[in-house]
Amino acid sequence: MKEILERLIADFLPEGTRFVVEHPTNLAFGDYSTNAGIVSKKAVELLEYLEKNKPEGIEWVENKNGFINFYLTKEFFKKSLSEIIDKGREFGKNESLKGEKTIVEYTDANPFKEFHIGHLMSNTVGESIARLFEWNGAEVKRASYQGDVGLHVAKAVWGIMHNEKDPYPAGAKAYEESEEIKKEIQDINRKIYDKSDPEINKLYEEGRKKSLDGFLTIYRRLGTEFDYFFFESETAEIGKKIVLENPGVFVESQGAIVFNAAEHDSSLHTRVFINSDGLPTYEAKELGLAKVKAEKYSYTKSVVITGNEVNDYFRVLLQAMKLIFPELAARTKHLSHGMLRLFSGKMSSRTGDVITAESLIEEVKAKTMDNEQVAIGAIKYMILRSNIGGDIVFDIDKSVSTEGDSGVYLQYAHARANSLLEKAKDLSQPSPWQGEGEGEVRPIEKLLYRFPEVVARALEDYAPHHIVTYLTELASSFNNFYAHEQVIGDSPESNYRLAIVEAFKVVMKNGLNVLGIPAPERM
């Protein structure tokens, strides 16, 4: 419809006039609206022309303050309901990225360390981005990149050797407090790298496996299934080699090999790629990772999701990549999320400052009648409801409030709709889309058909929160409808209402699916 209107208006106006056709923010200004009348200063003539050439599906057109507003016919809404119901689980999908191969890297938890709320944040954002690509037709691979070597691992292994309950924090603390232990841990670090000590190898392998198994459990709870796991132990040497093979890009400085990014972009800074001990830093490993990824999966797009504290670092890295692997750099998109901060500091944490994802889920669960799906939904909703770049202030009480904007609100509306459909089925209420619409078109009808557009826009902006905003508004319109109209009954009107319920359930379920939020049938 948008395209039809755009073409129609463009035919009338002088060549090259810039205007937009959009859904006005306020439903009182029609279903579609254009500023073409203002831009061209021909609102009156344009309205006359559009009234004469009204396309099918448009009931009437008006001129308000120069904006031309279009109102869709009842028939349009009736048809859209049956389309939604027919398409079911497929409704909202499009094929704009057909043929595209996307790899999305997120979560990036480190073996031997806690899976904390930062990882939970990354996982939630990454999963919904991955799903958005799928819903827009791309083939998607999910990847996690994990730091299985390095000082943090040595600290944890030291902790295991000393039978600490939480090995990493204990090792990290000891490392800071004792020079002697610091040397011991550095020694362990070397031994892990060169695998020279059988006892340490054994502890390392056992600990690594235990840790990775633990991650799998939490990924399952969160609804993520990774296709690839990449490890720093495999990217390190490759990355180092890449750096050494590109002497024109990197220079030696104070014993290290660095990249002077400022030479290419004055807003960037210099970073070390190989340290003075000859070990590759995270930067070099990341170059190695880009290569490893491309060899494993010939992607057309690589999305990397991290916390925003590494934004500047990533800009430097992309600049270096641009010089070495220009075609890979052009396909790489870095997306960052903010920090997850807790509003009330009542979180229980047995490991000092770090709050684990598991403890957060359990705390929320305790407030939701022990309902895992509701707890996960509440947390994910809080993370996805606003733009992904900013920090999330997580109020543990409000996030699971029984009132207002929340995951619970969406899930509850969905469960309610399901309950109505089950009742109608028991009573053999007739095929809903054969019902008749009556009276004014309801706000919920004016929202339902827009879902596919929201999915497309959310990907375009890398903004899952567009879906959240839309679903929240949709759930609100559904609850209002539910409170004021009787659905179960044997009149043509109630059959039409049932069709609305069914279409709503389809859209809500699909929308929650895009977000990676569970949609329970009953609550």
Add this chain to the structure above:
RNA sequence: GUCCCCGUAGCUUAAUGGAUAAAGCAGGACUCUUCUAAGGUCUUGAUGUAGGUUCGAUUCCUGCCGGGGACACCA
């Protein structure tokens, strides 16, 4: 100090350059003998500041004020 990001209601957040800035929480008033009250209805309340571009600026540009992050061998 340099570079990047961010300032919207008391709080947490929306708003592809458009119309009366949209919600939730908190505060006030209602609403279950009817399909799930984890719901619904009404109500109080906001664009940091000074300019600029534009028919039109929360949105784009500049200065200032305030907050956060990064700035060489951690990731």
